[in-house]
Amino acid sequence: MSIVITGASGKLGRFIINQLLQKVSSEQIIACVRRLESGKPYEEQGIIVRHCDYDQPESLEHAFAGASRLLLISSSHHDDTIRLRQHAHVIEAAKKSKVDHLLYTSFAFPEHGSVSPVHLHLATEHAIRTTGIPFTFLRNALYTDFVGALDINEAIKKGKLSIVPGDWKFNSVTRQDLAAVCAAVLSEPGHKNKIYELTASAPWTFEDLADALSSLSGKTISLQPDPEIRNWIYGFLSKIDTTSTSSDLERLLGRPVTTLKESVKPFISL
Template sequence: MTKGKILVTGAGGNLGRKTIDLLLEKVPDSSQLAVITRDPSKLKRLVDQGVSVHKADYLDYDSLLSAFQGVEKIMFIGAHAFTDRIKQHFNVIVAARQAGVRHVVYTSIQRREGSGVVLWDITESDTFTEQALRASGMAYTIMMQPAFLETLHMYFGSNALEEGVRMPFGNARKTAPVTRDDLAAANVTVLTQPGHENKTYKLSGDEAFSFSEVADILSKVKGKAVSSENVSEEEYLKWHGLRNAPKQMPQFRLAWVKTMNDGDFEETTGDLERLIGRKPTGFREYVKLNYPPL
């Protein structure tokens, strides 16, 4: 068990919140835990539990440097797309090094070796961040994440039981998504146990499937026939589930679909299962209880 202070970034987001909550269960002394957030008023519950809550922003270098003082390990959750991720991530790494942080654990996007995949505004900044961490002199751990099970319905729709699965199937390669709960558990293992320095983990699930199989899986799990249709990318972009999305979102979602169809999330490494000590939640298990989403 680590004895130095652990800081979690992005504690107001889903993965950051789940990680700090699990750390509170694992670390006996909550004064060893800290978080940064843009709005501390939303994290009063953590203050009440003895966690140090700092107001900081990835774009505000001085706020990061102040928050990182006395910290041994940082759980660095990557910035959102389309927010100048390279500048933000550079600030985090340089501030961490200047503050004397020893180990940074970074959430990156899973990629297949040599695939050349480029996810819009994600993979370039992830590659930059990984290289910067390796050159920083600090210990690092790269936590490569696939798609989240909680958001997978955003690609095939919340009403597939009635409307069917209508999307491009492309090469119909497989993907192995995971829950944020399982990713948070893996984060906590790396943050609290020795032996994870300077390693890269591909945190795939154990169950890989293609989008062309989703309708059949839903049919079997939900006991209701679900139709399936392979549509063009152009037709997919006109799908009503994308109509009211922000300007970049339709193309961004399509880029993720193409990446999964090409097999960049297909590899099942077992890394996640080894880190959390149990089978990760699979797609069938997840949709049985959580689909359609509320």
């Protein structure tokens, strides 16, 4: 069995490959990278590295040759129309390469969202279905990294976390938890034609975040609702489904998701 992974040089790709190495031998993994030099650390671990650029369709068929399982990690391009074209190149090449199983890192509950990235993810899922290749949609929740856009270090300094008022709830999780499940699904049988909503099993709230920051900093952090806040992140959060949850992630992980306190720790510069 050979497992081919695109976006292998990215943060999620690196976490997935680290987890995969605990489950399969390095010769079974093919890391696809846009710049071959970013694959050097993989080669040193005995992993095959191939060139793959979503914008260069001619690079893709060779990259995917012999793949039993191909994981398409969604493109990081900022323009969703371009991402759609890039993903179409990958999907077409997967079909030509006769890939046995195509897995895709989508976004959780995309039908409930109204921003262009969720339309892109749904469009990609539909495009994958046109191929007839058995698929798995790994619908990743929002990464908890988004807390980095909430001025949490300023909140610790002031003892107050300013938020836009509202009944906010978050199903976000860490990349590491998502990567662990992606690696498990890639290395096990039984996941063909399945859709997994990879969110926290229970949502967390801004009260929970204030508690986590208080515990991490040793200071009391209280919430300060402020309708005047101008922060782009709230516009985005209000147009995706951050509330719905599923037990898929914890079931596939076989353990609870990383706690909020542990998840926000890397974003605190005390």
